[in-house]
Amino acid sequence: MIPDSLTQLQYDTIYNIFSLVIASQLFTSIFLVISLPRVLPRYRQALTVAAIVCGIAAYHYFRIFNSFTEAFVTEAVGGRGDYVQVAGASFNEGYRYVDWLLTVPLLLLELVAVLALARKVQSSLLTRLIPAAALMIALGYPGEMASDNLTRGIFGLLSSLPFAYILYVLFVELTKSLDRQPATVRKTISLLRLLLLATWGVYPIAYLLPGLGIDGSDAWVGLQIGYSVADILAKCLYGLIIFRIARMKSFSDDQAFAEVELTLEEATSLKQPIVQNRRK
Template sequence: MAPLTGDFSYGEWNAVYNALSFGIAAMGSATVFFWLQLGNVSKNYRTALTITGIVTWIATYHYFRIFNSWVEAFEVNEVGGAYAVKVSGTPFNDAYRYVDWLLTVPLLLIELILVMKLPAGETAALSTKLGVASAVMVALGYPGEIQENLAVRWFWWALAMIPFAYVVFSLLVGLGAATAKQPESVAGLVSAARYLTAVSWLTYPFVYIIKNVGLAGPTATMYEQIGYSVADVMAKAVFGVLIWAIANEKSRLEGEGKLLR
């Protein structure tokens, strides 16, 4: 957790403030929606939808912590008709993001596998392999995130990309056959969830290297915080809506006797 450096403008500070606030609102409202919908889906999909709500609830908590830490790290005062921002000396704790990812990233993959309702053995094997790989990915990324040395940052980034590539390949290719076995009205939603996860996840390694390609100080911090916030909302809240849509459609088919329970 490196100290914040450079002179932040009010615009840069406010952009991060609003991005974090957006994260709280998106994750919090998504959690309420998912849990309110539990009674509207069949019991076969309630575990997946419960996990979906747990993911966004964990994210809501951590976004509150990041937001409060950001506010406490600065002093904002009116000076000559404008707002001036200066570092307060209180550390900005961005490690909450990695704690959040370590908890939620494996669950994101597990909820997708559960809502697909694959055979029990296949569900357990996929959940274990993808869950472990995603946790390793996050664990490998953190040591580089807190380093200023570019060589060290690139080293840990490269290591983290190994399990990252495995998970993304599994989403785009490995789950293709299982998706094809889904009902026609559901297969498109499952594919959308897979591709959304892959695309939103591809945002993270690029945000990670912002500080590796010459950007530094307040500008780099602003882009990093906004980038991670947008990616999180897509990967958790928006992805969760697709999980709900899949569970809702499969529940409808079950109710009409068009899908085996």
């Protein structure tokens, strides 16, 4: 439940964390778009989806940020004091769920796309994963908007069911595909699944804060921080690991491409000391 007031420290903390998320999502998206030529064409779909995910998140965090600054104001001289909700205005938590409804299925698509599995296997995985992801977000929203912990807990439990199913598919079904991946990327793909589990695990913890004895503005601030940090890890860091896997698989698939890319990297690294020496 959104608090009626925030202290100066609480307001500044949320203000800064939202700013951090916007910068992280926006510039990760730009980096991934620029990096498309650095992988083979068959892996560019995964990077494109990763860039779209971060772009969607950046847009929604702009909306979340604006909603926050419009909902809370202070009448203190110099703008330094407690912040209270503006009459007739409210922080719109719905932006976050719209973002997740779009980006969570796409995160799963990233993983499946970078594996470059047979079309039939990809179709089977996506048919199971994407509806489950959408259902998980849809069931979590009524609980997020609820004003009592009982309703929040019921919908939290319901949304955990598709969440558990997604984890089952990722850790049981996708394990079967690892043997068909290059040996150089198997460990990274396994770590990527663990990252997904760890970051997605932050969301239910933040969701449950109001029911863990943390009340009022402290619970709400902790909720926003938890969601924001999880979004950076689950989208930005996840997308960068997808890029790393795509690069490693590109090198494994095409030796000539690998030689060109490595030569380019070596040439770039050799130019750096020259530039530094000239500055001296």
